[in-house]
Amino acid sequence: MATTQTNAREAILARIRAHLGKRLDESVLEPAHPSDAPAYALPAPGTTPAARFAAALEKVGGHPHRAQNGAEARRILLNLVAERKVQRAILLDAPLLHDLEILSALQQAGVEVLTIAAGDGPAGDLSAAERANLRAAATAADLCISSADYAIAESGTLVLPARRGFPRAAPVLPPAHVALVRESQIVPHLEGLIPQLKAALKGNGSRWGTSCLMFTTGPSRTADIEQTLTIGVHGPGDMDVILVADQNPED
């Protein structure tokens, strides 16, 4: 097997080099013209990033909310919890959620919350049993509550890096996902975010800082049956984002 693999690798690379080495008749292939055209729409003048994010999220079937302060954010969240009759929630803790005292608000509302601690947490790996328990909890939950590292205004996208305390599947398994994001975390577009991502995730020059960088935009959707748009096929059918204004975070 090992030899076959080495052979296959060498044979493929040798063919590529031999064939690329052959100069094609230049007139056959239309050469690409260098272009620096942006990969994003220019924001309409006079609009704020938060307003654009909300409009984009709404357009793809998500539910945007604006909160002036923490109290309003909690009120919006608790309304959603009541409306959707949420009994069990999984909370992916983050500094913002901690600051806004989301956990105690949920508990006071009688929601059974499993919190996954943010940051480095306890050193060492999780055992298979611990991981199985977390998966079972996420599968049984009615709602996942998280923050995001960034939000993209143009497309209404949340940027979620998997890490200790942020499982890849946790926001996708329950039927609903609510994310709370500070307005200051909103960037205009993906293209502008890439340098920031590279700086944040490649910091010390070692390997990429997350095993899975996830972009999530609105609810899970499909149009595979008769081209009819339907939501909630594998992931959540309800995707709410509460944008929290930057001033007066603690009221």
Next chain:
Amino acid sequence: MSHPIPLVPFEERAHKALADERLQQALKVATTKFIVHRQEALSLLPDADGLRQRGRAIRERTIAHLDECLIQLESAVQANGGHVHWAQDEVEACRIIVGLLQERQARLVVKSKSMATEEIGLNHALQAAAIEAVETDLGEWIVQLAGETPSHIVAPAVHKTKEQVAELFEKQVGRPVGTDIPALTKIARAQLREKFLAADAAISGVNFAIAETGTLVLVTNEGNGRLASSLPRTHIAVMGLEKVIPTWDDLPALLTLLTRSATGQIITSYVTCVTGPRRPGEADGPEELHLVILDNGRTRILENEYRESLYCIRCGACANACPVYLKIGGHAYGGVYSGPIGAVLTPLLQGMEHFGALPHASSLCGACKDACPVRIDLPRMLLALRAQEVEDKRPPVWERLLFRLYAWGTSHPVIYRLGARLGGLLAWPFARNGWMGRLPVPIVSRWTTKRDFPAPAARPFHARWAEIEREAVPPPSKDESR
């Protein structure tokens, strides 16, 4: 184990599709929607054509440095703790994947939509090894339950009605399910969720593989790519070797070109960028990540004038724009890839012998090239393949003689004029409203069984032109105007 060679010739498959009124309707609805959404999404950009140039430039640069990009990708994936396998053809690819699964005693595999695994006929190989493979993209699952193949790259089950879907689901769950589409989707969610949670391994495709960090980008709307790369303990990703891109800086342009061209979305619901297996302390993600880099004829394409077909990012915009695809749909193409890019790639990857008819499934109108996000010159390659087919086949003596005679005639004015008059006279009995249907003449009838032929004008153009010139008032000469 490869994708099966169709048993009936292309003409027959096309006729069957043309006779299927429901298919015609479904194709029209789907492609019209895709076209409108694509145009809207591109019109939001300040310079959509400039972005397409940018996309093309990235693809051109990548393919020109393909060996370096792949080596960088390989070492980055390995540095992240992943494993890289190289497969020269479908047989090797299936052997590698089945081998990995057997070593791990996997019995149930969830699949996230992948054209590369269709290409290598992986599902047959898994079946032969008694490994249950479940497609998790809703459209792919429907097609799998029906024992069919995808008919559209973005909408695999576009040819199925909700009644047909309901019938398939009823067999699956063993009770009547009705034809309400959201209810059908819920059934699929429940059925497939069980599979996700029970699966021993996941197999996915790759939309882009970023060489600098060894990151595999999966683009989906349903979230199946996200679950497939999170839940099972082994994740095997299969990519055609052209799917590599050099850096993260190349991603925004290609990603938004892909989603805007495919479905008219700025971005899809889930874009999952996998950089290695689960890391210590993380609650989920696979214990093992394997990347299979597939050649299967691609390096052969690099060699010649078809190189730019490897620039393709699989958005399906060329198919939606194609008047022939609109009428015959994906199945008539008989290969994995349909539409204009399929008419180029399928003969190149699977051989002209069985797919030589595909390059003729085009009116050469150029709509595909206009729709392509990386401006692949599909009409040029379709023509080149036709020429190649003729050269390979070496047409019979009479045909070569006929065309030599034609060339001689058209380059001698007297003969040409005589021919034009004669043509008009000979064609007159068969012409109706300027067209000729089936001609009862042995050689010509082979042309007219498939298409009408424009009848030669009763009076040739040059004769009418001469008349017009005679009747026209002569323009004032330069001397007079001075």
